[in-house]
Amino acid sequence: MNNKKIKNIFILVTALLALSTLTSSVRADSTTPFLPVEASEFVKKIPDTEYIIEDPCEGFEALDGAQIYCGVRKGAGYRIEVPDDWNGDLLMHAHGYRLFNVESLWVDNPPFRDWLIENGYAWAASSYSANGLNITTGVKDTKTLVEFFRDKIAIPEHVYISGESMGGGITITSVEQWPDIYDGGMPTCGLIAPYEEFDYLWDFYVLSNALAGYDATFPIPQDFVTSGDYTTVVNSLASAPGYFPYLLNPQGEQLKNAVKMITGGERPLYNQGFNLWYGFIDYWVWGFPLTQVMIDFDLTGVKGVWVDNWNTIYQFDADPELTPEEEVLNEIVFRIQRDPQAMHPNGLKNIPVTTGKIKVPVLTLFGIGDLFVPFSQEQIYAQRVAEQGASNLLVQRAIREIVHCEFTQEEYTTAFLDLVNWIETGEKPEGDNLLDPNTASDENFGCQFTSLDRDYSDFAAIGLVIPPCPD
Numbered sequence: 001m002n003n004k005k006i007k008n009i010f011i012l013v014t015a016l017l018a019l020s021t022l023t024s025s026v027r028a029d030s031t032t033p034f035l036p037v038e039a040s041e042f043v044k045k046i047p048d049t050e051y052i053i054e055d056p057c058e059g060f061e062a063l064d065g066a067q068i069y070c071g072v073r074k075g076a077g078y079r080i081e082v083p084d085d086w087n088g089d090l091l092m093h094a095h096g097y098r099l100f101n102v103e104s105l106w107v108d109n110p111p112f113r114d115w116l117i118e119n120g121y122a123w124a125a126s127s128y129s130a131n132g133l134n135i136t137t138g139v140k141d142t143k144t145l146v147e148f149f150r151d152k153i154a155i156p157e158h159v160y161i162s163g164e165s166m167g168g169g170i171t172i173t174s175v176e177q178w179p180d181i182y183d184g185g186m187p188t189c190g191l192i193a194p195y196e197e198f199d200y201l202w203d204f205y206v207l208s209n210a211l212a213g214y215d216a217t218f219p220i221p222q223d224f225v226t227s228g229d230y231t232t233v234v235n236s237l238a239s240a241p242g243y244f245p246y247l248l249n250p251q252g253e254q255l256k257n258a259v260k261m262i263t264g265g266e267r268p269l270y271n272q273g274f275n276l277w278y279g280f281i282d283y284w285v286w287g288f289p290l291t292q293v294m295i296d297f298d299l300t301g302v303k304g305v306w307v308d309n310w311n312t313i314y315q316f317d318a319d320p321e322l323t324p325e326e327e328v329l330n331e332i333v334f335r336i337q338r339d340p341q342a343m344h345p346n347g348l349k350n351i352p353v354t355t356g357k358i359k360v361p362v363l364t365l366f367g368i369g370d371l372f373v374p375f376s377q378e379q380i381y382a383q384r385v386a387e388q389g390a391s392n393l394l395v396q397r398a399i400r401e402i403v404h405c406e407f408t409q410e411e412y413t414t415a416f417l418d419l420v421n422w423i424e425t426g427e428k429p430e431g432d433n434l435l436d437p438n439t440a441s442d443e444n445f446g447c448q449f450t451s452l453d454r455d456y457s458d459f460a461a462i463g464l465v466i467p468p469c470p471d
Contacts, residue, residue, distance in 0.1 A: 053077050053127065054106040066117045070107075073148060075129035076141045079107045080122070080149060087120035089420070090149060090156035092142050092182075094163025094170040095125065096405070097191075099296060100132030111164070112412045122156070124149055133297055135194065136348045138163075138170040139177065146181060158423060162186035162416070164405045165373055169194055172362070172381070173352045179359035184423045186416060188365040189405040191373050193380040194351050195306070195343060200374060201294040202307040203262050206334045207314065211251040212236035216334035218305065225292045234278075234289075245278045246463075254325065257316040264368075264375030265318055266441035272464045273369030273402040280462055290372070302350045304339030318437060356384025363395045363419045363429065365411060368446050369402030379434050386435070395422075395431035398446035400454070400466065408451040415449075444469060 056077035057070040069080040093110040105127040110116060116123050126141045128134070146159060161182050163171045168190020175185040191197055209216040212233045224230055237252030238244035248256060260270050282289045299306055314333060315326050322330070344350050366378050378396050385394045395418075399411055418429035432448070433439045447469035456466040 050103070051075075051105045051130070052103055054104050056107045056127065060107075060109075063114060063117045069153070074141070074144060076144075077105060077107045077127035078124065078145050078148070079109065080124040080145075080153065081113070081117060082122040082153065083117045083120050085120050086122055086154075088154075088157035089121050090146075090159050091116060091121055091123045091416075092146060092159065092161040092174075093123055093125040094138055094142055094161060094167035094174075095128075096163070096165030096167045097133055098131040100134075101296075102131050105129070105131065110162070111407070112409055112416070115409065115413050122149075122153075133166065133194070133299055133351065135166060135169050135173055135191075135352055136350070138167070139173050139348060139352070142170060142174060143178060143181065158183040158420075160184050160186065160416075160419065162188065163190070164188050166191045168192055168364070168373075169352075169354070172354050173348070175360055175362060176355060176357055177348065182360060184361045184363070184419050185358075186363050186365070186419050188407060188412070188415075189367060189370060189373055190364060190377065192354055192364070193377050193384075195308075195338070195353065196380050197373060197377065198294070198297070198307050199309060199312075200262060200376065201290055202336075203309060203312065203314075204259060205291050205294065206309060207258050207329075208233050208237065208255055210329060210333040211255050218307070218334075218336050220291065220295050222295060224295065225288050230289055230291060245275055254316055254329070258314050258329070259371075261315050261318070262312075262376065263371060264379055264440065265437055267368050267375060268443055268445050269369030269400060269402055269466065272459065272466060273371045276369070276402050276459075276464060277371035280464075299351060302342050304342050305336055306338060306342040307336060308338035309333070310335050310337035354381060354384065356381060356386070356388045356390065358385060358388070358390050358393050361393050361395075361419060361422045361428075363397070363415055363422070363431070365397050365399055365407055365415055365449075367401035367403070367406070368398050368440075369400070370404050371402075372404040375434075375440075382434050392428065395429055396434055397449040398432045398434070398440075400446040400450040400469065402459070402464070402466070408454060410451045410453075411449065443467070 053072055054077065056079050060068060060070050060079055062068040062081065066081050066083045071078060091110065095108040107125050107127045109125065110123050113123065124145050126145045128138045128141045130137045159182050161171050161174050168187030169192055171185045171187040172190060172192045175182045205220055206216045213236065214233055234244040235241045237248060237255055239247040239249045244252065245256065256274055259274065277290060314329050343353055364378060366375065368375055382394065382396060385391055397415060399407060421427060422429055439445060450469060459466055
């Protein structure tokens with residue numbers, strides 16, 4: 001989530017192109033010329049909208065050896081940067097989730113922008129024309145920007161797409177929908193199975209209530225967190241009030257183990273991730289639990305019950321045979337079934353359902369201790385791809401991190417270069433086998449693709465020790 005300070009006034013603005021007009025031509029080769037465009041062609045009046053579109057040109061200055069375009073098109077801000085020695089390839093960057101009640105739209109630069117320009121890659125990014133968990137809007141607005149680039153600037157040799165969190169969901173949906181436009185995708189910490197993400201957050205709510213001896217309801221009460229009910233529930237699971245999740249009673253330990261199993265099973269860094277996401281971030285960073293995120297989701301166009309645990313089997317360990325304690329939990333937990341009209345399995349209606357039907361290479365990065373968008377998202381998508389017979393087009397890489405979308409420049413750029421090489425040469429890069437529980441539970445899982453110079457000292461300062469990988 002972006003913590004950018006939001007303006008609190010409602011105005012309509014006209015986007016202006018940065019004053020630095022393009023004066024020189026850039027060529028990838030003789031067949032894909034860079035086409036300079038007059039500034040007047042980029043000035044677009046913002047249509048009537050509930051959002052304030054922040055000037056995408058403000059504070060956006062070209063890096064050395066590059067030229068920029070910026071402005072507003074079809075209700076969304078955009079930024080484009082093209083190096084003078086452009087290699088002909090374009091990366092589309094898709095930003096992540098922004099709360100639906102945030103009234104400003106703004107453009108984010110790619111997390112490895114400098115590297116892209118230094119290595120000859122052009123990039124483009126959209127603000128999208130709406131906030132909220134609106135994957136369809138992000139998919140369509142990013143595609144519109146690709147078409148704009150092709151029409152006004154140049155026809156790229158290859159178009160890649162990458163995005164973080166919800167932007168990872170936009171990435172996956174884009175390559176599934178338009179393999180004729182995108183040559184490859186790189187979702188990072190991606191929301192690549194959206195409905196299962198909703199189900200996970202719902203699971204935590206109903207499991208914590210059941211194990212604490214309280215009743216759950218659907219929808220979750222709007223004041224569940226602010227009324228103190230959430231604090232009452234979690235204190236009932238701690239061995240001492242105020243110490244959830246650090247000191248747990250037996251029921252609290254059962255909750256922790258159940259969440260482990262629904263988010264991917266045994267793996268390193270789960271304990272640290274649980275304490276971070278349900279402890280430190282809850283109380284000291286956000287001031288509210290992940291359950292509040294569930295309450296705040298605005299699912300545009302989704303009707304009826306949009307979560308499901310009707311047939312979920314909750315367990316405390318990987319043994320498929322239920323213990324008496326697991327049987328009791330499965331009997332008492334509150335259950336609900338998703339309405340059929342809440343999901344659209346095909347196309348771009350509502351929140352798209354990812355199918356795993358990919359026709360171009362996809363390389364993912366994810367943090368194994370991230371409990372905002374957990375490891376299970378990657379496992380679910382790997383299974384869907386396998387069912388489509390497309391596993392030869394998917395590579396997934398585990399990174400030993402517990403904060404959402406905190407990858408190093410080395411991790412980003414190594415993955416992107418490997419994706420590019422895969423597309424250009426057909427040589428599939430290495431990845432991790434996420435569907436093998438023995439691989440995921442190994443204490444060194446994630447070491448192969450994690451930067452050796454990762455600094456975990458900040459976690460140690462708050463009592464979260466990350467075990468190092470072997471040299």
